[in-house]
Amino acid sequence: MTDQPISVSIPEGYSSIPLGDVVAHTDLLHAIGGGEGARPDSVSFLSAITTLLESLVANGTRYCGVGAHLLPDGDPLYSCLTVTVTDAVGGPRNPRLVLADLVQSRSADDTLKLSTLVETDTHPVLFTEKVGSVIPRQHGENPATPAVYQLQAIVPSEDGNSLVAIEFSTPDANRGIACRKMIADMARSVVFRLPATSSLDL
Template structure:
């Protein structure tokens, strides 16, 4: 985790999940029902644990979205923005991305990847279809999840911003490639005053 300030444009259509004090957040309480339910406490505990683990790992934003695609049907997705420090100190941001490709290739988590030079900075795009439950029992079938990630290094190579888009609609998820590309291009490191979400 890092204190590196960033700004990034969050697309319309996303509702942020509170990353701090989930239990007292009225929207979450309303979503699971205000009435007394025996599973309410365990649900809130599970959500709190999940959100705390996201924050510990550098997540600055998590949102759930619905977007109407040209076919007239909505696409539901989850979006996270995470900021982490890199290992090794200042260096060329392209070398940072190259090392990331090598390490993911070695451990089999790379997926389909492309290193792209945008008009603002280099970006590593990775997409794959994975399982919603990676540690499932033999014989069980978990739904497929389309995942698209854009990783943006800081100019000094000291920090990385990872934008992660996931949807259970594995066939139509590719329609959001431009949206994630635009987000990656909007990333700025350091304190700025912009109309974007400052994280």
Template sequence: MPNNKLRRAPTIGIEIPHGYNEIPLGDLDALMQTAGPMITESVPGHIRNDVPNVLGALHFMLATLAANNTLYSGIGLHRTAESEIERIAVSWLTVSSFDYGEERNPRLVLSELIHTKAATKSRGKLAVVETPTVPVLYFEWTAKHIAPAIASYPAADDAPEVFQIEATVPSRDGTAIAVVELSTADPGAGPQYRGMVLDMAASVTFPQPPPDSESSSLAL
């Protein structure tokens, strides 16, 4: 994505699915001070010494998200079924918004983003999905990420796989984009999030319309 075209965009509107708990990106120091004692109390005694390191990594990650135009960040818990087995899948959801330059056809915006992915040799499943308003660029991939070192947690023999989805929504005039990103360390459950992410992308508005007291939409 061309860095010289990314400037903070105006407020957008989006429908956040049920099952997600927002992690505020405002006063992160206060958040860590509040969360620290609760997390320490809730974990087994033999890993409590690692809580400060985990909180430090979480603070760094959230601060990085906030610095990169993330407007919403949340953790979701959803029941997932594979064959006859039902379990809980955990996912991380973020929504970002950017100004993207001069007015033009939104399809030209997506074309440029596709060329950028090709130039950076991004590997994954890519598709342009038509919605009632604008086309959406859908990109899906699985990557391995090095797990943070936690003394009391056994190290894995191999880096864990993370299933990721990115849906990019241009505004009708091509001057702004919104990006919905989902990650889960449960690759088997990942494909079940495809429809949800595309529904979110289709719900994006630039800018957010006047609030409706009966609406579940979220202004970001």
């Protein structure tokens, strides 16, 4: 985790989930979990979501949001968006070498999936796209394993010291690719300082 300040434009349609102080938002979490008289499974949900938020913060996540976007076909697409800032391995160096090392390490452990290194007008970006799966809650003997479309954009700082990872996930695996441009625009908007703009400073 790093204290590197950044700015990034969050697309319209997302509602932020509070990350700063999980304890301070217990009322919100209780409301989501069903309140004081919650069923045991709601209490488990509350515990799980609290643990998840604490884990996100510990791993350098600066933003987490859920959103709904109306696609041209007329149906909404629901998704989750996170922005994480971490230290890059290797210290100051060319940001393209940082991304090249990421490609090499992910190739070695078979987590590269479909990846593209793109030179934007602001900085190089590594895009990784895949359709994965999540472990479902147990409802019956043979629960279906839902597919999840995931798109990640990794942006290195100019000195190669820091990385911003923008991660987009949706359970609509067939229509998720419609948001490629949105994530690409987000990646282009990343600035490794605090500019005087209306963007979200993280």
